[in-house]
Amino acid sequence: MSEGIILGIVVFTLATFLGFELIQRVPPTLHTPLMSGSNAISGITIVGALIVAGGDFGWISQYIGFGAVVLAMINVVGGYSVTDRMLQMFRKDPEAP
Amino acid sequence: MPAGLAPLIYLVSAALFIMGIKRLQSPDTARNGNMMSALGMLIAIVVTLLDQQIVSFPVIIAGMVVGGGLGFWMARSVKMTSMPQMVALLNGFGGGASLLVAGAEFLKVGMPNVVPLAAETNVTIQLGTFIGSITLTGSFIAFLKLQELMTGKPVTFPLQKTFNALVFLAIVTLGVYQVLVPGNQVEIYYAMVGLSLLLGVLLVIPIGGADMPVVIALLNSYSGLAAAMTGFVIDNQVLIVAGSLVGSSGLILTNIMCKAMNRSLANVLFAAFGADTPGGSGKSAEGLTVNEVSVEDAALRLAYARLVIVVPGYGLAVAQAQHVVRELADLIQKNGGEVKYAIHPVAGRMPGHMNVLLAESNVPYDQLVEMDDINPQFPRADVALVIGANDVVNPAAHNDPSSPIYGMPILDVENAQSTIVMKRSMNPGFAGIQNELFYHQKTSMLFGDAKASLSALVGEIKSL
Numbered sequence: 366m367s368e369g370i371i372l373g374i375v376v377f378t379l380a381t382f383l384g385f386e387l388i389q390r391v392p393p394t395l396h397t398p399l400m401s402g403s404n405a406i407s408g409i410t411i412v413g414a415l416i417v418a419g420g421d422f423g424w425i426s427q428y429i430g431f432g433a434v435v436l437a438m439i440n441v442v443g444g445y446s447v448t449d450r451m452l453q454m455f456r457k458d459p460e461a462p
Numbered sequence: 463m464p465a466g467l468a469p470l471i472y473l474v475s476a477a478l479f480i481m482g483i484k485r486l487q488s489p490d491t492a493r494n495g496n497m498m499s500a501l502g503m504l505i506a507i508v509v510t511l512l513d514q515q516i517v518s519f520p521v522i523i524a525g526m527v528v529g530g531g532l533g534f535w536m537a538r539s540v541k542m543t544s545m546p547q548m549v550a551l552l553n554g555f556g557g558g559a560s561l562l563v564a565g566a567e568f569l570k571v572g573m574p575n576v577v578p579l580a581a582e583t584n585v586t587i588q589l590g591t592f593i594g595s596i597t598l599t600g601s602f603i604a605f606l607k608l609q610e611l612m613t614g615k616p617v618t619f620p621l622q623k624t625f626n627a628l629v630f631l632a633i634v635t636l637g638v639y640q641v642l643v644p645g646n647q648v649e650i651y652y653a654m655v656g657l658s659l660l661l662g663v664l665l666v667i668p669i670g671g672a673d674m675p676v677v678i679a680l681l682n683s684y685s686g687l688a689a690a691m692t693g694f695v696i697d698n699q700v701l702i703v704a705g706s707l708v709g710s711s712g713l714i715l716t717n718i719m720c721k722a723m724n725r726s727l728a729n730v731l732f733a734a735f736g737a738d739t740p741g742g743s744g745k746s747a748e749g750l751t752v753n754e755v756s757v758e759d760a761a762l763r764l765a766y767a768r769l770v771i772v773v774p775g776y777g778l779a780v781a782q783a784q785h786v787v788r789e790l791a792d793l794i795q796k797n798g799g800e801v802k803y804a805i806h807p808v809a810g811r812m813p814g815h816m817n818v819l820l821a822e823s824n825v826p827y828d829q830l831v832e833m834d835d836i837n838p839q840f841p842r843a844d845v846a847l848v849i850g851a852n853d854v855v856n857p858a859a860h861n862d863p864s865s866p867i868y869g870m871p872i873l874d875v876e877n878a879q880s881t882i883v884m885k886r887s888m889n890p891g892f893a894g895i896q897n898e899l900f901y902h903q904k905t906s907m908l909f910g911d912a913k914a915s916l917s918a919l920v921g922e923i924k925s926l
Contacts, residue, residue: 367580367582369697370582370586370694372699373693373694373697373699373702376699376702376703376706377690377702377705377706378706380702380703380706380707380710381706381707381709381710382710383480383707384483384706384707384708384709384710384711385710385713385714387480387483387484387707388483388707388710388711388714388715389714390487391483391486391487392487392488392489392832393718393805393807393813393814393817393832394489394805394814394817394827394830394832395486395489395492395814395817396715396718396812396813396814396817397545397549397810397812397813397814397815397817397818398486398492398496398814398818399483399486399711399715399813399814400549400678400679400682400711400712400715400812400813400814401545401548401549401552402482402483402486402496402499403483403682403686403707403708403711403712404549404552404553404556404682404685404708405499405500405503405552406479406482406483406499406503406686406704406707406708407556407682407685407686407688407689407704407705407708408503408556408559408689409475409503409506409689409693409700409701409704409705410556410559410560410563410688410689410692410701411503411506411507411510411559412506412507412510412696412698412700412701413559413560413563413692413693413695413696413698413701414525414559414562414563415507415510415511415514415516415522416510416514416515416516416696417562417563417566417567417570418521418522418525419511419514419515419516419517419518419519419521419522420515420516420517420518420570421517421518421575422566422570422573422576423573425566425569425570425573426518426521426566427521429562429565429566429569430521430522430525430562430566431521431524431525432525432558432562433525433559433562433563433566434521434522434525434526434529435525435528435529435532436529436555436556436558436559436562437529437555437556437559438525438526438528438529438530438532438533439529439530439532439533439536439552439555440533440552440555440556440559441503441529441530441533442529442530442533442534442537443532443533443534443536443537443548443552444533444537444552445496445499445500445503445537446533446534446537446538447536447537447540447545447548448496449493449496449497449500450537450538451542451545451818451821452489452492452493452496453493454818454821454822454824455489455492455493455817455821455827456489456821456824456826456827457489457490457826457827457828458826459824459825459826
């Protein structure tokens with residue numbers, strides 16, 4: 366196996382452990398924003414989508430690339446903005462301006 | 463940009479994602495955390511545009527405008543009650559994007575300046591394609607079920623599991639063949655994609671509407687895995703980090719939901735729970751009587767209670783009654799009483815859904831108390847006000863081994879001094895199980911539409 370793949374597996378494993386530690390501490394009251402927010406993070410596929418769409422691969426860039434950028438952008442923009450919309454509602458004293 | 467700098471900047475993005483999630487540990491810092499995470503994403507996008515070999519921008523700009531516009535519109539217009547559908551769709555789009563990226567990497571081989579795939583890259587492409595595909599169609603079915611565009615009942619057919627297993631085997635065979643036999647067989651790849659898309663549908667249709675919280679959490683995890691796989695395909699660490707964070711997040715939530723329903727993940731996924739509606743909890747409701755209470759009496763009891771614990775269920779959200787509940791709580795507090803909300807992990811249609819709905823109605827978040835913290839407080843409560851909740855307060859979970867929900871952790875409403883249950887009728891709940899709490903001597907039933915009843919209670923207490 367190439368070094369790239371090995372390094373990838375190392376990063377994947379460590380990040381998964383880190384994820385477990387981090388997310389276990391998120392209180393149940395924020396689980397819905399956690400899901401939509403983490404959803405936005407999985408929109409990181411946008412990086413791959415941009416590389417495809419911005420490349421010189423004929424129909425693959427034009428059609429598949431376009432589709433990938435659209436889907437990933439929905440994920441990113443939709444995910445972050447809906448999460449923000451929810452989180453701004455969580456207040457200790459909702460009467461305060 | 464100097465060569466070699468990009469990976470370091472991607473690392474900044476990854477760090478911002480991690481810090482962002484860390485800030486989700488308190489509602490006070492959560493919003494700020496989400497912004498940090500978004501900043502990380504922005505940085506990743508900008509670096510990609512500057513560093514990678516981007517030769518043409520029109521497609522990118524068009525895609526970003528269309529996708530960004532759609533995403534923004536969805537996020538602004540979605541109702542909080544429809545959040546599960548929204549998250550299901552977003553999961554699906556994430557999976558779809560990963561599928562397309564993996565597909566593009568596979569299909570572009572053979573074009574000028576593209577080197578043949580290394581075997582291990584091919585493996586990651588096959589995996590990314592598979593996970594992306596089932597996430598895409600599985601999420602879409604979950605969306606249709608939640609949006610009630612298709613039946614919420616489990617869809618089953620004879621030899622379903624055998625058929626699914628065969629489809630899965632076929633996918634594995636095609637994937638392995640693709641990797642082992644030199645050269646890219648495009649037809650086989652398309653067949654693999656088709657079967658994977660089909661499997662996503664097949665896996666979700668037998669799961670009942672009541673189990674959708676688990677399914678969404680699991681698909682959330684898949685969408686993360688799909689992103690991580692894409693990271694392997696294009697050899698980019700930030701995708702692997704972000705994807706595995708999301709993957710573990712989804713898994714934890716899946717696990718929490720399963721525990722809250724006292725079911726194993728395998729049971730949720732394969733048992734078609736609720737397909738054959740159980741008539742009762744073993745005990746028949748025949749011959750039992752319920753105590754009905756008038757709005758006037760209920761109002762009196764609430765007005766003079768020292769502690770009222772509100773137990774909201776999804777019926778509350780369906781009736782759009784969250785705001786009236788808040789009004790009622792305000793009145794009780796004005797009379798010197800204390801109000802808390804007991805939130806069962808599966809109170810809504812996704813993890814934490816009920817909290818969002820109540821927060822939208824301006825309920826302060828410190829009044830939202832999770833199950834383990836509120837249960838010891840029920841004996842102290844003068845009134846437990848159950849609104850549109852059913853299975854999560856069913857004592858059969860404690861004392862009826864024949865009940866399908868036996869062993870499920872519930873809110874111990876039966877320990878309260880008295881209970882008022884607001885319900886439209888005596889029909890059993892989402893899971894179709896009878897509830898003996900309704901026949902308890904300490905329980906009074908207030909029949910009618912939750913919103914109308916609550917408004918009547920508010921009016922009555924005001925006039926006291």
